[in-house]
Amino acid sequence: MGICTQSTVIEINSLRKRYGTKEVLKSLDMNVCCGDFVAIMGKSGSGKSTLINIIGLLEEDYEGEYRLFGEDMKKMSDRKLTKHRCKDIGYVFQAYNLINDCTVKENVLLPASYAKNKVSPETLEALFEELEIAELANKRAELLSGGEKQRVGIARAIINNPRLVIADEPTGSLDEENSEKIFRILKRLNANGTTIILVTHNHQLAEKAGRQLVLSDGILKEQRS
Ligand SMILES: Nc1ncnc2c1ncn2[C@@H]1O[C@H](COP(=O)(O)OP(=O)(O)OP(=O)(O)O)[C@@H](O)[C@H]1O
Ligand SMILES: [Mg+2]
Known part of the structure; x- marks a missing residue:
């Protein structure tokens, strides 16, 4: 796969993951x-979530080499892994994973409080405006629509200005207009230098990503458009 002229964010070699005998x-x-x-595609059950859970440091049980920002994740202390999860990686979950009883604002600010990142009211306002969730700030998360929840999930993922954003089918349950909206937000982040990994079943969106990878038979293949 392509050799980077810029610095490498992810380097994975001979990665193996088993569930029992599978x-x-x-x-x-x-x-x-x-x-x-990077857009990652592949059939349901091909292992896309498994792969990005490893990349996002949500799964530590695997064989092979994984280097993130040049560092070997197998040799990393728990304290540093937590720091990476908190500050360097923004993870957008397919099922949103918001805390239903908390407000939009509380949900978005949670990772900032974990990272002891003091977010100014101006910064928060700008983020809420960008994601079109300003009017929802004090609403409880469980009262939101799918598209609104997904935008809150993105705000929460990027509140600490992560270097890498990983999104697991963030448009999976959205209509075309909302899917486009989410994609535009990811594009804008990318234009500002954030590295993006997007798992999607949507070929039209994937084609607009810089690179398309297909996961099949346990390996990734670059797809040239
Ligand atoms: N915790 C687990 N224990 C056992 N098997 C698992 C576990 N998690 C995933 N699997 C299996 O591993 C395979 C890959 O699952 P994964 O969720 O990574 O697929 P996916 O490509 O993300 O699928 P989808 O497009 O449906 O989200 C599937 O066969 C699944 O049943
Ligand atoms: Mg999945």
């Missing part, structure tokens, strides 16, 4: 450069 990832290699916008 081998989901089989000697998978992957390189992502700083500023890449």
Whole structure:
């Protein structure tokens, strides 16, 4: 896979992941450069979530080498792994994973409080305006529509200005207009230098990403458009 002229964000070599006797990832290699916008496609059950859970440091049980920002994740202390999860990676969950009883504002600010990141009211306002959730700030998360929840999930993922945003089918349950809206937000982040990994079943969106990778038979293949 392509050699980076910029700095490397992700370097994965011979990654294997098994669930019992089932081998989901089989000697998978992957390189992502700083500023890449990568779409990952593949059939349901092919292992996309498994892969990005490993990349997002949500799953530590795997074989093979995974280097993130040049550092070997197998050798990383728990304290530093937590710091990476908190500050460097923004994860957008397919099922939103918001705290239903909390307001939009409380949900978005949660990772900032974990990271002891003091967010100014101006910064928060700008973020809420960008994601079109300003009017929802004091509403409880459970009262939101799917598209609104997804935009809140993105705000929460980027509140600490992560270098890498990983989104697991963020448009999976959205209509075309809302899918386009989410995609435009990811594009804008990418234009500002954030590296993006987007898992999607939507071929039209994937084609607009910088790179398309397909996960099949436990390995990734670059798709040339
Ligand atoms: N915790 C687990 N224990 C056992 N098997 C699992 C576990 N998580 C995933 N699997 C299996 O691993 C395979 C890959 O699952 P994964 O969720 O990564 O697929 P996916 O490509 O994200 O699918 P989808 O497009 O439906 O989200 C599936 O066969 C799934 O049943
Ligand atoms: Mg999945």
